[in-house]
Amino acid sequence: MSGHPGGILAAYQYVDSAAEAIRRLKSQGYDDLIVYTPVPNAEIAQAVGHKVSSVRLWTLIGGLLGCASGFALTLWMSYDWPLVVGGKPVGSLIPYVIIAFELMILFGAGATILGLLFNSWRTRQRGAYDGRFSDDQIGIFVPCPVERRPAVEEMLRNSGAVEVRVEM
Amino acid sequence: MSAQYGRDGFLQRGANAPTGALLAGGTILAVLGLGLFVALAMGDDPGRAWRMYHVNFLFFTGVALGGSVFAATQKITKGVWAGPIIRFAEAGVAFLPVSIVLFLVLFLGKHHLFPWIEHPTPARGNWLTVSWMFWRDLVSLLVLAGVAIAFVYNDVKPDVADLRNEVSGWRQRLYERITGGYTGTPEELQRIETRLVRLSVALCLLYAYLFSLLAFDLVMSLAPYWVSNLFGAFMFMGAVLTGLTMLGLMTVYWRGRLGMREVIGRQQFHDLGKLIFGFSIFWAYLVFSQVLVIWYGNLREETSFVFWRLWSDWRPISIMVGLMVFLIPFWGLIWVKSKITPFTFALFALISFLGVWLERYLLVQPSLTEQGPAFGLPEFGISLGFLGLFLLAYGLFARTFPMVSPRLVEKAEATGHH
Numbered sequence: 086m087s088g089h090p091g092g093i094l095a096a097y098q099y100v101d102s103a104a105e106a107i108r109r110l111k112s113q114g115y116d117d118l119i120v121y122t123p124v125p126n127a128e129i130a131q132a133v134g135h136k137v138s139s140v141r142l143w144t145l146i147g148g149l150l151g152c153a154s155g156f157a158l159t160l161w162m163s164y165d166w167p168l169v170v171g172g173k174p175v176g177s178l179i180p181y182v183i184i185a186f187e188l189m190i191l192f193g194a195g196a197t198i199l200g201l202l203f204n205s206w207r208t209r210q211r212g213a214y215d216g217r218f219s220d221d222q223i224g225i226f227v228p229c230p231v232e233r234r235p236a237v238e239e240m241l242r243n244s245g246a247v248e249v250r251v252e253m
Numbered sequence: 254m255s256a257q258y259g260r261d262g263f264l265q266r267g268a269n270a271p272t273g274a275l276l277a278g279g280t281i282l283a284v285l286g287l288g289l290f291v292a293l294a295m296g297d298d299p300g301r302a303w304r305m306y307h308v309n310f311l312f313f314t315g316v317a318l319g320g321s322v323f324a325a326t327q328k329i330t331k332g333v334w335a336g337p338i339i340r341f342a343e344a345g346v347a348f349l350p351v352s353i354v355l356f357l358v359l360f361l362g363k364h365h366l367f368p369w370i371e372h373p374t375p376a377r378g379n380w381l382t383v384s385w386m387f388w389r390d391l392v393s394l395l396v397l398a399g400v401a402i403a404f405v406y407n408d409v410k411p412d413v414a415d416l417r418n419e420v421s422g423w424r425q426r427l428y429e430r431i432t433g434g435y436t437g438t439p440e441e442l443q444r445i446e447t448r449l450v451r452l453s454v455a456l457c458l459l460y461a462y463l464f465s466l467l468a469f470d471l472v473m474s475l476a477p478y479w480v481s482n483l484f485g486a487f488m489f490m491g492a493v494l495t496g497l498t499m500l501g502l503m504t505v506y507w508r509g510r511l512g513m514r515e516v517i518g519r520q521q522f523h524d525l526g527k528l529i530f531g532f533s534i535f536w537a538y539l540v541f542s543q544v545l546v547i548w549y550g551n552l553r554e555e556t557s558f559v560f561w562r563l564w565s566d567w568r569p570i571s572i573m574v575g576l577m578v579f580l581i582p583f584w585g586l587i588w589v590k591s592k593i594t595p596f597t598f599a600l601f602a603l604i605s606f607l608g609v610w611l612e613r614y615l616l617v618q619p620s621l622t623e624q625g626p627a628f629g630l631p632e633f634g635i636s637l638g639f640l641g642l643f644l645l646a647y648g649l650f651a652r653t654f655p656m657v658s659p660r661l662v663e664k665a666e667a668t669g670h671h
Binding site: 137171180182 | 541544545548549551587589
């Protein structure tokens with residue numbers, strides 16, 4: 086017994102046929118499919134019905150936080166141990182912009198990774214997989230009970246799948 | 254291709270762009286504004302008039318060149334999304350011949366503008382002498398205008414060839430002349446495409462070199478002891494930003510008037526919005542990277558230029574420029590919704606456009622006058638006069654040449670970009 090619900094796994098060679106199969110499955114009410122693509126593809130994403138990801142909000146908040154931290158860190162450090170260097174003010178905003186900018190990038194990137202991990206974890210789903218889906222083929226896994234399987238298998242084959250197999 | 258209009262529909266619409274408002278408005282503004290300029294230049298304070306003339310000459314030459322440079326980048330990168338709107342940017346080249354005439358007129362006001370004429374600066378050797386500077390800048394302007402016009406000429410040619418039997422009178426004679434032996438076979442079209450790419454590369458490279466030279470000669474030499482190596486790049490990238498915002502405003506203007514809501518949609522606004530957003534950040538980067546080095550170096554001849562603008566009467570103008578070119582468009586255009594909504598898109602494009610104008614004002618004025626910022630009839634009047642000249646030249650282009658290229662619209666539609 087594998088760790089995922091039983092269902093049907095189909096492999097596709099072409100984007101259009103995979104997208105067509107996804108649209109047909111969706112129209113028949115199979116909403117819990119898992120689709121694997123080796124590269125991002127707009128047509129597939131549209132067929133699956135992906136909404137705009139919320140990860141970009143994580144990036145924005147991370148970036149702003151980084152920018153604020155950059156200024157806070159440098160100013161706090163300067164005034165905590167005040168040294169006059171080269172006749173410049175103790176807290177000099179102009180060069181601190183660089184540190185604020187770097188921390189903005191760092192925090193923004195970090196927050197993006199955290200957002201990605203969080204969102205993947207929240208929407209995780211178990212299903213069968215095949216190594217080809219990270220190489221050159223598109224995979225669709227349809228979880229479905231035994232009695233519906235022949236119909237789904239038939240439809241996937243008709244829509245141009247190169248291989249369809251039943252996963253227990 | 255949108256089923257509703259088809260190729261012929263776009264040809265007709267593009268060839269008969271409604272230009273009445275542009276031409277009338279442009280003529281009125283140009284006549285009033287330039288009349289005011291002549292009156293002021295003859296009056297008590299000719300310097301004030303010439304300074305505004307200089308600011309506007311720099312700004313509008315930059316807008317015209319920036320628009321065609323953007324069009325050239327699209328040919329180099331084989332970008333098709335801008336196909337339906339590219340002519341709105343290219344039409345700006347009609348201002349370049351005007352700009353050359355304006356430069357010749359500038360020669361008359363040289364004593365009011367260039368301090369090194371009366372007080373020669375030995376530190377700059379023979380570089381800053383009247384004849385050497387005016388000759389090299391005139392040749393630069395002629396070369397830039399020549400390449401930009403040749404580029405647009407070749408891009409317009411296939412569309413003009415399609416239209417030559419649909420127009421009459423002087424336009425037909427002009428179209429026949431431009432078309433020449435061109436019959437529109439795929440080989441001929443291919444030859445034109447190749448030539449367009451070559452001209453685009455030439456235009457972009459020459460633009461970077463020669464506009465830098467113009468920036469050094471016409472802006473940096475106003476404070477002849479001040480030097481910043483990056484200044485040329487800062488000026489020409491700012492001009493590309495104004496070319497983009499001009500294109501954005503013109504897209505909003507023409508979209509309904511040419512009945513192009515079908516083909517100019519979300520994609521074009523979104524992409525242009527992203528470009529304006531990106532160039533705003535790049536502008537801020539170029540400002541900062543100059544300020545940082547000058548601040549650290551703390552050399553008197555370098556800091557005075559910045560000091561005079563950031564800590565004197567000019568401070569409010571500097572803050573306005575930072576807000577209008579960077580912060581407001583940044584927070585305004587960061588959202589997808591505000592980029593794809595024509596109203597907000599146009600609003601932020603306009604703020605950025607005016608912001609760069611104010612930046613050019615800030616670069617020129619404090620070098621030449623002891624007084625603080627002044628905004629009165631001379632400033633607004635002369636600027637509106639130049640705007641009028643620009644709109645007039647633009648309107649004449651739109652009246653003469655097709656403003657829509659069915660060939661480029663088809664290419665954009667084929668990739669689903671709309």
